[in-house]
Amino acid sequence: MLAFLNDWISLHLLIWLLPVAFFLHDGEEIAAVERWIRPRKHTLSPLIQRALNWDKSITVQFATAVALIGSLICLGTGIAAAAVQDGGKLGPVFVGMVAVMLLDGIKHVILSLEKRCYTVGAVTAALVEIPYASYALYRFYEADLVETSALWLGIAIVLPLVFLLIGIGFTLGRWIAPYRKPAAGPGRRM
Numbered sequence: 421m422l423a424f425l426n427d428w429i430s431l432h433l434l435i436w437l438l439p440v441a442f443f444l445h446d447g448e449e450i451a452a453v454e455r456w457i458r459p460r461k462h463t464l465s466p467l468i469q470r471a472l473n474w475d476k477s478i479t480v481q482f483a484t485a486v487a488l489i490g491s492l493i494c495l496g497t498g499i500a501a502a503a504v505q506d507g508g509k510l511g512p513v514f515v516g517m518v519a520v521m522l523l524d525g526i527k528h529v530i531l532s533l534e535k536r537c538y539t540v541g542a543v544t545a546a547l548v549e550i551p552y553a554s555y556a557l558y559r560f561y562e563a564d565l566v567e568t569s570a571l572w573l574g575i576a577i578v579l580p581l582v583f584l585l586i587g588i589g590f591t592l593g594r595w596i597a598p599y600r601k602p603a604a605g606p607g608r609r610m
Contacts (some may be wrong), residue, residue: 422558425555426559429559431504431559431560431563431565432501432504432505434555434556434559434560435497435500435501435504435510435514435556436497436501437552437556438493438497438514438517438518438521438552438556439490439493439494439497441521441548441549441552441553442489442490442493442521443490444544444548445521445524445525445541445544445545445548445549446486446489446490446541447544448540448541448543448544449482449486449540449541450479450482450483450486452540452541453478453479453482453540454477454478454479456538456539456540457472457478457540458474458478461474471587471590472590472594473594473597475599475600476594476597476598476599476600477597477598477599477600478597480593480596480597480598481589481590481593481594481597482589482590482593483593484589484590484592484593484596484597485585485586485588485589485590485593486589487589488585488588488589488592489582489585489586489589492517492581492585493517496513496514496517497514499511499513499514500514504565509564509565509566509567509570510560510565510566510570511570511574512570512571512573512574512577513574513577513578514574515557515560515566515570515571515574516571516573516574516575516576516577516578516579517574517578518553518556518557518560519553519557519571519574519575519578520575520578520579520582521549521552521553522549522550522553522554522557523575523579524545524549525545525546525548525549525550525553526545526550527545528541528542528545528546528549529542529545529546529550557571
């Protein structure tokens with residue numbers, strides 16, 4: 421099976437599949453976050469409760485953070501693809517992005533197993549994030565495009581950067597998100 425994948429997927433393509441995997445996974449999260457999170461508002465961590473403006477669209481707030489992180493991933497992917505095409509190795513930031521994707525996928529699956537129910541992003545975490553990131557890291561190591569020290573340095577750089585971009589994205593999202601329409605109830609007209 422791995423030999424087939426190795427023949428079918430070039431290293432260049434594998435690098436460019438990172439933003440594809442990211443946007444597939446985060447597309448699931450964007451599509452489900454509003455419906456999933458609102459009923460669970462009071463069970464979430466205080467940090468998340470304060471990060472969002474609950475009177476506005478959670479989807480827009482979340483999508484703003486996704487757009488910022490996705491921009492970084494696309495930029496890092498372009499740099500990594502150019503470096504490998506020129507005969508270089510993958511830099512720590514790109515390798516860190518792949519490793520953080522793997523960690524995020526594992527987090528989603530564990531959270532769903534702990535809660536014994538669907539959690540936002542669990543499907544694509546299991547079907548896209550974990551398989552892609554695991555295979556990509558394997559291939560990059562096999563092709564001698566990455567060193568272990570670069571992996572750990574990349575995680576140390578990317579993980580805090582992702583949290584920073586989430587914070588900035590939620591802040592921007594709170595400013596640009598539209599207010600929610602009041603729910604229709606008995607005697608109320610929409």
